[in-house]
Amino acid sequence: MQQTKPQLSFWQIWNMCFGFLGIQFGFALQNSNVSRIFESLGADYSNLAVLWVAAPITGLVVQPIIGYLSDNTWNRLGRRRPYFLWGAIAASGALFIMPNSPTLWFAAGMLWIMDASINVSMEPFRAFVGDMLPPKQRASGYAMQTFFIGIGAVVASALPWMMTNWFDISNIAEPGSIADSVKFSFYAGGSIFLLAVLWTVVSTKEYSPEQLAAFDAAQAQIEQKKDTNMTTRTQKQYTRGGSVFSVVGLILLAVIYTNIDALDKNLYILAGGLIAFGLCQFVAAYMVRQQYTQNGFAQVMGDLFSMPQAMRQLAVVQFFSWFPLFAMWIYTNSAVTSHHFGSRDTSSIAYNEGADWVSILMATYNGVSIIAAIVIPVVVRKLNLQYAHLINLSLGGIGFISFWFIRDPAWLVLAMVGVGFAWASILSVPYAILANVLPSNKMGVYMGIFNFFIVIPQILAASILGFLVTKVFDNQPVFALVIGGCSMLIAGVMTLRVNVPK
Structure with a gap:
């Protein structure tokens, strides 16, 4: 039996990562439109954070559980693929139901279900790269995932605008109703989600437990060196x-x-x-x-307190990186419609034009991330992982802060270019570091635990941003983005503390 994992071809890596296209359709539709749905059903910006908290809390609970279960699963579909499929079926159903929510609290409940289902499908994909690829190709695997994340997010974020401008579907609804352009966008996204994940499930075969055991035995000495910081908590x-x-x-x-x-x-x-x-x-x-x-x-719980040193250091970077992203997903719609388009009336033409422009901005940063995914490896070779991440996070921080200074909404596209580089870096550089410091038999659970440091800042953002916007910044949501920009600059500096394996 072969003792080392064979290198996979370009198209094999393409197939194993293709499901991420569908997953990102789900996340992009959620991130770009849920605030709009909540506001259309009667929420105001001061309540958005508490409604949005469903998303990070479900990720906090679901991802480590799914990581642990997938580490210990083997059936006819394999190890990770059962979770891809089950999550995709549930998420697709939620995407069809969400835009038809009759009340605000029904929509909030659907966000819990939708986000949990997307997390069930997404979490094993990170570990899947570690399972299927040898160390030399793991960076290529994460780069391919970033590519599909960018493609899916660009198209999904722009779907409401496309529905209105290409297919003449109305983007205005009566108070208490959701625009048809949003509804049809969710229908399209639910269908693509399921089909893309099915492609990966059908086209990719996982290694058997015997093969994985042989690979692990061949790497045992390396894995022992990786795991020197493991301790038992009393x-x-x-x-x-x-x-x-x-x-x-x-x-x-x-x-x-x-x-x-x-x-x-x-x-x-x-x-x-x-x-x-x-x-x-x-x-x-x-x-x-x-x-x-x-x-x-x-x-x-034991693994949480015995993370490898590099993972502990990356946790701090992740904390300050994801706080601004959650601020963006919650408050960009409110910030742009009020600060740049001058309206908070969800039934007005100005508000809905602003909300449509937010979809374009979301598509912009995701589109830029596709280009950034190609540029970042070049920068890494010229400098190193830390400095590349520092540069990209700094571009993102400046982009967020510039929302306050830019008055013409057309120029916000430039701000989102910086955010796009930061987004691409956040999706690839930390995982490139982690892939070679985690024990292979706990790849899934540690990827789930690493999600804690994505989720915790989101919960913190949901807890304090509403307070800061209403009590400190005179009900101006744009300042949530400014705070996020400062946080991202801190994350860039903290990257320099991470001990990156050679």
Whole structure:
């Protein structure tokens, strides 16, 4: 039996990554249009963050679970492919239902279902590259995923505009209703999602457990070197951590409750998150005491506290990188329609023209990411991974901050060029580093845990951005993007601390 993974051809890598095209259709439609759907159903910008919090919370819960399960699955479809398929079927159904939501809270519930389903389909794709490709080709695999992310996001983000301008489908609806251009965009996206994932499921065969075991044995010495930072967390450490997080969360909860008129109710999300993480550590402490650690929950908690050093350092970078992205997805629609088009009336022509222009802006940064995916490897060869990431994140930070200074909405396209380079870098550089520092038998669960540091800043953004916009920045949503730009500049500087393998 061959002891090293064979290199795959270009078209084999193409086929194994093609499903990401459909997944990105789902995410792009969600990111570009959910705020518009919420506002059309009666939400105002001060409530958008708490409604949007469904997306990161579902990712926080779903991704490590799916990563753990897919690490330990093998059936007729394989290891990762069952989750691609099941998630795609559920997500496609949610995409068809979402734009027909009759009420705001129904739409909020559908966002939970839709985001959870997309995460079920997406999470195993990251580990899939590690499973199928030898170390030399992993960067190519992630670059191909970024390519499909860009293509899918460009088309999906522009779909409402295309429906209106190419197919003469109305982009205006009565108050409390959702425009037909949005509905037909979601129908198209749901169909493409399922078909693209089916292509990967049918065209790509996974290695058997015996083959993977042989590959792992051949790489055992390398994997031992990767995993030198792994430690076992004790009951005392879990209990101490649980106490700290629970107490801080309860104090914050009391402060919010007693000052609810001065503070924003979205801060309850932050307090609840701290308390929940504290309780999780108490549960883990109990399991350690009872020696009941051979289960998914205990293993995920243990792996969370024993990440490789490079992953710990990247976690900080991810935190400050994803905070501005969530600010963009929540507030770009409100910022552009109010700051650049001068309207907050969802039934007005100006508002809907602004909302359509936001779709173009979303398509722009995703389109630029396709070009950036080609440019970034060249920059990496000339400099290194850290400096390439620093440059790209700096471009993104400047792009976000410029939203305040740019008055002509046409020039916002230039700002989104910088965001596009940052987006492409965020999707590729951290994973290029991680792929060669993670133990292969835990590739799925660690990719899921790494998602924590994508989700946590999003929960924080949902908790505090509404407060900052309403209480500090005089109800001007554009300042959420300015804050995000500052955060992205910090992420770029923190990249220089990451120990990148040679």
